[in-house]
Amino acid sequence: MTKKETASYRLFDHTADLGVEVTAPTLEEVFAGAGRALCRVLTPSPLKEEEERRIAVSGLDRTDLLINYLRELLGLYNVGGFTAAGIEILGLYEHSLEAVLRGETFDPARHEAGTEVKAVTYHKAEVSKTARGWRARFILDI
């Protein structure tokens, strides 16, 4: 089973698009939460954890890493329809991460199509330390 969810996220406004802000006590949880938030935007339907995918992503820094990781999730959805319900960050470093995604393939008969996301952008993207833990912000082009 995927670890208990401790991250919380909220959606915020951006003129043409959709912003996401995730907060959690640890950086790993922020990354896991950001991934789940993106998947919820793609489909709001409940998902089973019946398939497993392992991903490895790299980046110039934490923010670039976050964007590249979300890009990977979006890519898996756009080609093949895989969406994650549970995300476990196996290892998270300054320039790379590894994660296990558990979810299923989007099926229009059972799942509701959410918002079409064109891309995860760098616009105002940030990963920062807060008094209580970590926060990530990013904007989806929809």
Add this chain to the structure above:
Amino acid sequence: MESRQELKKIDDYRWEIPKRGGMRVPGLIYADARLLGEMKGDESPKQVENVAHLPGIVGRSLAMPDVHWGYGFPIGGVAAFDLEEGIISPGGVGYDINCGCRVLTTRLRFEEIKARLPDLVAALFEAIPSGVGSKGELKLSLKEERKVLEEGARWAVRHGYGTEGDLETTEDGGCMEGADPDRVSDRALERGREQLGTLGSGNHFLEIEVVEEIFDEQAAALFGLFLGQVTVFLHSGSRGLGYQICDDYLAMMVKEIPRLGFPLPDRQLACAYLSSPAGKDYLAAMACAANYAWANRQMLTHWTRETFAKALGLSPVKIAMNLLYDVCHNIAKIERFPVEGGEITLCVHRKGATRALPPGHPLVPARYRPVGQPVLIPGDMGTGSYILTGTEVAYRETFGSACHGAGRLMSRAQATKASKGRAIHREMAERGVIVMASGKGTLREEIPEAYKRVDHVVEVVHRAGLARKVARLRTVGCIKG
């Protein structure tokens, strides 16, 4: 806002951002006082300034009157770069490469079809695949998809989706040179295979519009427009293939930022020198997406023609649905423009901006040359659209560019909130517009007040001299994704 205080008024419709800091050229915003006011809280002037930092930029970093906050480059931004010293930026084109518009004219008067409008809209909704992740009727083989990417609308016409005449009135003849499918990722190709011949979602649409007002009789006659005429206005792009190409190259260019040799104010501005392998590769991949979008709009056109004939029980000859013009509004083009007395070849980025070439320009279809290139400006679903022509002023000042739409005023979330508890279908019906949408939330997000008034934006474009009004169209039927 900091950059607002720096705006220097040139005339009622031109506001300069003087060169400061690392800006290589000044910025220029085309707007009146009201549109400037609507930019409050928006960082688009700052984005115009950021674009002015990029190497090889020529003239000014420009913003059209419908400018709003984008990613890296503002939406409504125009910037031209020198081929030797300049850059090309995927973010300066946008994710939806060759998102664009086309207008189809008919011989029908609205009065003739008014009674059957609900059936016609329903039939179009049925015939045109739309909505989130919609898939087309044909799943292309990889080999065939590569041909689409190389040939664009020509591929579609070759396969029976339209006529040679359609290509004459499509920007670039519906095919951009230099497209190389080997520069496109497997992921992009895979996304493209299923989506050819689909409208998409969000603000993409197909509308039935009626010519309500004519401002320029000569141009209207050349464009085949008359009062009370039924037309079709189509807005769509390169679908997932284009988004993926943009994002693939953006990711690749972000990695190279440290090696560019100059500081970038925003990662979303990631770019490559036009003369570099990365720049050339992006241009070749971008051309593939441009061609895909043209093939896509051409196929949607074909199904629209078929559906009109079937739903109205009229022969295609009687309907005579001709392509008035097709323009891209998210693109980078290699074009020649006058700069400081001479004429030079430049890479013009138009992100949410429409090409607007003047009368006599060789790239304007021969029959329209006396009046200039048609410029197609859609408004919100409850209002309608405008057809204009390009001008000498645009040729000299904006690298032959004008605005591309009304521009968003409210975020999608704000619009959804503002429409809470309202029956948008009924409100639209009361305004005389029949709407059908695939997505549950689309109509709420697309309510008319979510956009700037297209009449006002177009008036500013007209008065600034960037394009001249020819006709105003009123929406009567609308299909959204």
